[in-house]
Amino acid sequence: MPLSHEAIVRVKRFCLNRRELLDLAQPPHRLDPDPLRDGSVLGWDFAGELEQSPAVINPTAKATPVPGARVFGTVRRGAWAQWVAVPFTRLALTPDNVADVQASALPTPGLAALRALELGGFLVGKRVMVIGARGAVGRLTCQLANLSGADVRAVVRPGQTAPGSHRPLDGIPGAHHVTDSVRYLPDLTIDTVGGAVLGEAIESLEPEGLLVVVATPDRDEQVNFRIRRRHRSAGGRIQFLGDLDEVTAQDTIHTDLKRLIDLVAAFKLDVGVEVEESWRNAVDVVEAVLDRRIKGRAVLQAR
Numbered sequence: 305m306p307l308s309h310e311a312i313v314r315v316k317r318f319c320l321n322r323r324e325l326l327d328l329a330q331p332p333h334r335l336d337p338d339p340l341r342d343g344s345v346l347g348w349d350f351a352g353e354l355e356q357s358p359a360v361i362n363p364t365a366k367a368t369p370v371p372g373a374r375v376f377g378t379v380r381r382g383a384w385a386q387w388v389a390v391p392f393t394r395l396a397l398t399p400d401n402v403a404d405v406q407a408s409a410l411p412t413p414g415l416a417a418l419r420a421l422e423l424g425g426f427l428v429g430k431r432v433m434v435i436g437a438r439g440a441v442g443r444l445t446c447q448l449a450n451l452s453g454a455d456v457r458a459v460v461r462p463g464q465t466a467p468g469s470h471r472p473l474d475g476i477p478g479a480h481h482v483t484d485s486v487r488y489l490p491d492l493t494i495d496t497v498g499g500a501v502l503g504e505a506i507e508s509l510e511p512e513g514l515l516v517v518v519a520t521p522d523r524d525e526q527v528n529f530r531i532r533r534r535h536r537s538a539g540g541r542i543q544f545l546g547d548l549d550e551v552t553a554q555d556t557i558h559t560d561l562k563r564l565i566d567l568v569a570a571f572k573l574d575v576g577v578e579v580e581e582s583w584r585n586a587v588d589v590v591e592a593v594l595d596r597r598i599k600g601r602a603v604l605q606a607r
Contacts, residue, residue, distance in 0.1 A: 306389040312356035313375060313390055315606040317408040317580075318383045319349045320593055321440065323519055347383030351376035351398060351408035352606070358392045374398040376407035377561065378415070384583075386606055396561035399569040406568055409575040409601040413440035414564040415557065417448050417494075419545055420516040424492035428453035433488050435459040435505060436496035437476050440601055441518050443576050445494050447478035451572060457481045457488055459501075477574050494518060503529040509540035517544045576600040583607070 306312055324346060354373045369375055377395040382388045398407045420441075421427065432449040436442040437458030449456045458479035476482060486493075486504045493515045495505050502517060506529040509515055567573035578600025581589050585604075592598045 306356070306358070309358050309391055309393075310389040311354060311358045311375075311392050311395060313350065313377070313388050313395070314353045314355045315350045315383065315386055315388055316352040317350065317404040317603050317605060318347050319409040320590060320602045320604065321348055321412050322593060324348055325590055325594055345382045345385050347379070347381065347385070347388075349376075349378050349408055349411040350383040350388060350606075351404040352388075354395075355387065369395070369397055374404070374407075376404070376411065376565070378411035378557070384604075393555065393558045394561075396558055396565055399565060402565060402569050405577055405580050405603045406575050407565060408603055409440075409577050410564055410568065411561060413444050414573075414575075415560055416441045416518050416545065417445040418560055418564065420445060420494045420518055421448055421452065421492075423516050423543055423545075424514055427492070430454050430491040431457065431489070433457045433459060433486065433490040433493045433505075434479075434496070435486060435493065435501055437479060437482070438599060439496050440576070441496045442494075443476065444573065445496075446476055447573050448567075450478035450480070451567070454492075455480055457483065457490065459486055460484055489513075492516070499525055499527065502527045506542065509542075512539040513541075515540070515542045517542065577603055579603065580605065 352375065354369050354371050354375050356371060357369070374397065375395045376398050377390050379388060379390050379394060398404065424430070424432070427449060432454040434442050434445045434449065434456065437446050438460050442458070446456050446458050456479050458476045458481070460476070460482060461484065486501060486508055488508060489510045491510065491513055493505050493508070493513070495502050495515065496518045498517070498519070505515055564573065568575065579589060579598050579602040581602070581604055583604045583606060589598070589602050589604065593602050
């Protein structure tokens with residue numbers, strides 16, 4: 305039974321986020337054969353049809369969809385199912401010209417990108433460096449930073465730029481410059497990779513600059529940097545935004561989801577869906593995402 309503030313959504317599409325897959329996987333990046341042994345249902349982001357409105361509508365909700373309305377949203381767990389109970393403030397209406405497959409790929413990486421950029425303040429004319437620009441969060445961050453008036457430098461893995469060029473092999477929307485080096489002096493750096501690259505980003509902090517760490521593949525990974533280089537970054541700050549709870553902690557999720565989906569509807573934001581498959585092929589798709597054989601977003605049909 306849903307709680308009084310929860311709606312019931314009939315799920316049509318759900319998206320696979322790399323972070324939730326890494327939490328689920330066993331080394332060397334293979335699924336745990338019994339990941340649901342505790343009876344929980346996994347999954348964060350979804351799109352579908354509102355089946356039942358909550359008994360109590362939160363007054364902060366900007367719209368009140370009726371049963372049958374197309375909606376999308378995010379939950380802490382439970383999206384990999386046919387139905388999901390979700391707080392009404394974590395839902396938004398899906399515009400008529402946006403497909404469920406696009407809407408389902410937006411919530412968590414879109415909110416993470418939005419939160420990270422908001423920490424940087426007014427971005428017009430500022431230099432923004434996005435590390436891991438081909439990932440889900442990085443791709444959206446580049447586009448949102450561009451829309452905010454920033455000069456955007458996308459950092460990709462070595463070999464992902466065209467030889468002798470500063471352009472990516474297959475394009476990164478929103479990026480003005482593409483490189484495989486973090487040797488830059490940005491006002492705002494957003495890192496979605498971690499590891500040794502994060503250490504280099506710390507060394508590259510400008511005085512009064514801000515480094516936002518959105519996620520790291522290994523939560524126990526140690527990051528090293530040379531303190532003599534860090535000394536020149538007087539006033540530089542580092543802020544971590546690595547957990548789903550931090551990304552979705554604010555009361556503005558409904559409003560922020562609407563802001564993001566309106567940009568998708570206006571063809572100003574590309575979520576980068578690469579694969580759409582039936583849930584019956586879930587194991588193959590999950591392993592392809594973990595092995596980086598799928599570069600864009602992977603979405604599964606719930607039925």
